[in-house]
Amino acid sequence: MTEELQWLIGFFIALIGLSVGSFLNVVIYRLPREERLDKPSSHCTSCGHAIRWYDNIPVLSYLLLGGKCRDCKAHISIRYTLVELANLLLWICCMLKFGITVYSGLCMILCSLLLVIFFIDLEHQIVCDSTVIGILLVGALMAIFCPEPVVWYDRLIGGGAAFLFFLLLFYGSQLILKKEALGGGDVKLMGACGLALGWQNVALGTFLGAIIGCVYLLIASALGKLQSDKPIPFAPMLTAGVAIALFFGQSIIGWYLGLFL
Numbered sequence: 370m371t372e373e374l375q376w377l378i379g380f381f382i383a384l385i386g387l388s389v390g391s392f393l394n395v396v397i398y399r400l401p402r403e404e405r406l407d408k409p410s411s412h413c414t415s416c417g418h419a420i421r422w423y424d425n426i427p428v429l430s431y432l433l434l435g436g437k438c439r440d441c442k443a444h445i446s447i448r449y450t451l452v453e454l455a456n457l458l459l460w461i462c463c464m465l466k467f468g469i470t471v472y473s474g475l476c477m478i479l480c481s482l483l484l485v486i487f488f489i490d491l492e493h494q495i496v497c498d499s500t501v502i503g504i505l506l507v508g509a510l511m512a513i514f515c516p517e518p519v520v521w522y523d524r525l526i527g528g529g530a531a532f533l534f535f536l537l538l539f540y541g542s543q544l545i546l547k548k549e550a551l552g553g554g555d556v557k558l559m560g561a562c563g564l565a566l567g568w569q570n571v572a573l574g575t576f577l578g579a580i581i582g583c584v585y586l587l588i589a590s591a592l593g594k595l596q597s598d599k600p601i602p603f604a605p606m607l608t609a610g611v612a613i614a615l616f617f618g619q620s621i622i623g624w625y626l627g628l629f630l
């Protein structure tokens with residue numbers, strides 16, 4: 370493949386990434402509300418008016434409409450644009466890290482699923498089973514198409530170990546704290562992520578998720594925004610940790626081991 374062709378294909382994949390990001394918004398909104406994903410077509414959640422195709426262009430429409438519905442002038446959440454941009458960024462990272470390959474495509478699907486889980490858990494404090502099943506399927510394919518020669522057992526160990534670890538945490542926290550500090554969805558999620566990433570990277574992802582969680586708790590309590598009656602969603606931190614491990618896992622682990630060798 371010539372370099373020009375690679376750039377062209379990369380550009381089109383990035384455009385698809387933006388459009389998929391737009392679809393992810395539909396998934397994030399409808400999945401936890403148990404609505405159908407295909408019907409009805411996108412509409413304003415405030416006035417119910419169908420969104421015209423030219424008002425549905427990722428990022429651009431939000432800017433042109435000034436973040437307001439064309440019909441009822443209701444405020445449109447910046448989250449929609451953030452999801453589109455985040456998906457675009459993640460897909461570009463996949464291409465930079467893994468090139469234009471089948472494996473890279475699988476990583477893009479994984480990232481989009483992580484993004485959906487991130488935002489649904491943030492808003493509703495649930496991890497939908499269908500998204501976890503998606504990661505499980507993609508994870509199995511990633512083990513098959515992984516460019517490095519190891520590794521299917523590495524991935525299997527990752528899935529099993531992560532699942533057991535979080536299961537222990539789940540029951541342990543119930544036993545000791547007498548309340549659910551961790552959702553059952555988190556246990557399934559991390560088992561699936563272990564299959565997708567292998568044991569080293571899922572261990573790193575868990576560790577990074579815990580650090581992100583601690584930083585969040587410190588900042589939230591310093592700002593007085595911590596409500597004791599409201600459960601803290603853990604999946605956003607874990608999915609962020611997993612995404613970082615996907616892209617930088619090898620470098621971080623290599624650097625860490627280098628400290629001792």
Ligand SMILES: [Zn+2]
Nearest residue numbers: 413416438441
């Ligand atoms: Zn409206």
